[in-house]
Amino acid sequence: MNMPIVYNLLTTFKNMSILKAVNNNIIKMDIKGLILSEIKEKGETTVAQISKKTGFSRAYIHRFFQSLTEEGLIVKIGHANRARYVLPENSAVKKAKLDILSFNRMFPIKGLEEDKVFDLIKLETGIFENVSENTVGVVEYAFTEMLNNAIEHSHSDKVKVSVKRECGLIRFDIVDLGVGIFENLIHSRHLTSVEEAIQDLLKGKQTTAPEEHSGEGIFFTRRIADTFVIKSSQKRLFFDNAKNDFTVSSIKPVLGTKITFVVSEDSRRNLTEVFKKYTNESFEFSATEVTVKLYQSGGSRSFVSRSQAHRILYGLEKFRKITLDFFGVAMIGQGFADEIFRVWKNKYPETEIISLNDNEDIRFMISRAKEKLAQAEL
Structure with missing residues (x-):
């Protein structure tokens, strides 16, 4: 093959590569532009919508959303298939969040931090939008205390977290598949029955890890809820603070522990007042x-x-x-x-x-x- 032909072939391949790179950049610019255009026109968009409009796979389109997010040009609201993207304006973000009033996730317990999970819920949902600072504080205290209990004491590999806001109430459920709260107390405190474990638990200052915990979590959490439920072993504890009463009932065996906390969006229960009632001048329980x-x-x-x-x-x-x-x-x-x-x-x-x-x-x-x-x- 003579040199002119070789040169022409190399030039052709080079030009094709350049053209392909240029086309890729055009495609990228077009897809990014399309995403921004859709959001500006409709207020929000999703990976699925852009994928359908362009014919490209969701995995491919997701790259452009991720790039725009990293550039700070759009904000992701929600998780996985429920994720939506809006412009980074407070009003747009708030409006999008208000349509997401539930959160459900299974977390591996190893390395899990309760405060980061709560921050994630606030970031991805509108559960706490337009809710009083007092109520958010009440839920945050209860949620982080109960999730920490699961992390530190359950001996479970995973924990399921569910939070939702509906009918003027905020509710969270924390479910682990560990040894169970009552069985744990029986073993660690050398008790003889689930009934004794319940009695011990309700006094407060009872913990399976006294070197690391004060045993205050459940004691205070059950007092700031409207209703608070513990299910474990074959027992269900139901606390109704509106009626100032609680019941203990037998249920089908439960693996691990399930905690349910419910409080009104406009709750007047004050965390500071509850603490003051049960602590001294040095803030000791x-x-x-x-x-x-x-x-x-x-x-x-x-x-x-x-x-x-x-x-x-x-x-x-x-x-x-x-x-x-x-x-x-x-x-x-x-x-x-x-x-x-x-x-x-x-x-x-x-x-x-x-x-x-x-x-x-x-x-x-x-x-x-x-x-x-x-x-x-x-």
């Missing part, structure tokens, strides 16, 4: 409430023995103020009252014990025990 009827056995509404008192008092030496709620309790015996209001009080004199919802008979037995303590101190 120093107060708790114990619902006495939770410790009843055999359906009896009476508490007469010292052993019953021991079960209620277990772990309460950590607190400086204890409120015993006698709602639903008919009477208490001399031994029960004496053990709490004389023997235990004498051992921990700095701890204040308050009775709530007590009837005349209960108040009489408490007074007798307190009188004996006073006489002993003379």
Whole structure:
């Protein structure tokens, strides 16, 4: 082959390469321009819409969206197939977010950080748009505390997070497939039953990792919710703060733990006020409430023995103020009252014990025990 022919072939191939590169740049410019044009005209667009319009695959089109996002020319709202793109204007972003009021994701627990998950929810959805700062703070505290519990204590590989806003309520569910909250307490605190684990949990300051956690999470979270539910093992705890009541019921066995938290969009529950109620001047978690009827056995509404008192008092030496709620309790015996209001009080004199919802008979037995303590101190 002579040199002119070789030269012409090389020149042709070179020109074809240049033309191909130019065409690719034109295509890129056209697709980027099309994306921006669609957003300006319609307010938003998706990868699927541009893919359908151009005939290119979604994977190929996604590159252009990613490039425009990195350049700061568009903003992604939503996740995966629900992702939409808008111009980076506050009004456009806010409007797009308001159409996305739910979030569902399965996360691997290893390396997971609860605050980053919450930030991701705020970034990808409009769940917290136009919601008061107070309510957002309440949900953020509860969500991060409960997700942290799953991360630190569940021994699960994954955790499912669901958050939604509808009918004036914000709800989140956190589900792990680990050992279960009650079984974990039984093992770590050497308890004998799920019932004991529930009793222990509700006092507060009970944790399976005392070196790393204060045991405050569930105690405070259940008090700032409208409703709060724990499902684990074969038990369901339902807290209804609107009615100031809770129930414990038997359910089909649950693998791991499921937490459900619900609060009104315009909730007036104030996190600071709840903290103040149960903390001292040094902001230490120093107060708790114990619902006495939770410790009843055999359906009896009476508490007469010292052993019953021991079960209620277990772990309460950590607190400086204890409120015993006698709602639903008919009477208490001399031994029960004496053990709490004389023997235990004498051992921990700095701890204040308050009775709530007590009837005349209960108040009489408490007074007798307190009188004996006073006489002993003379």
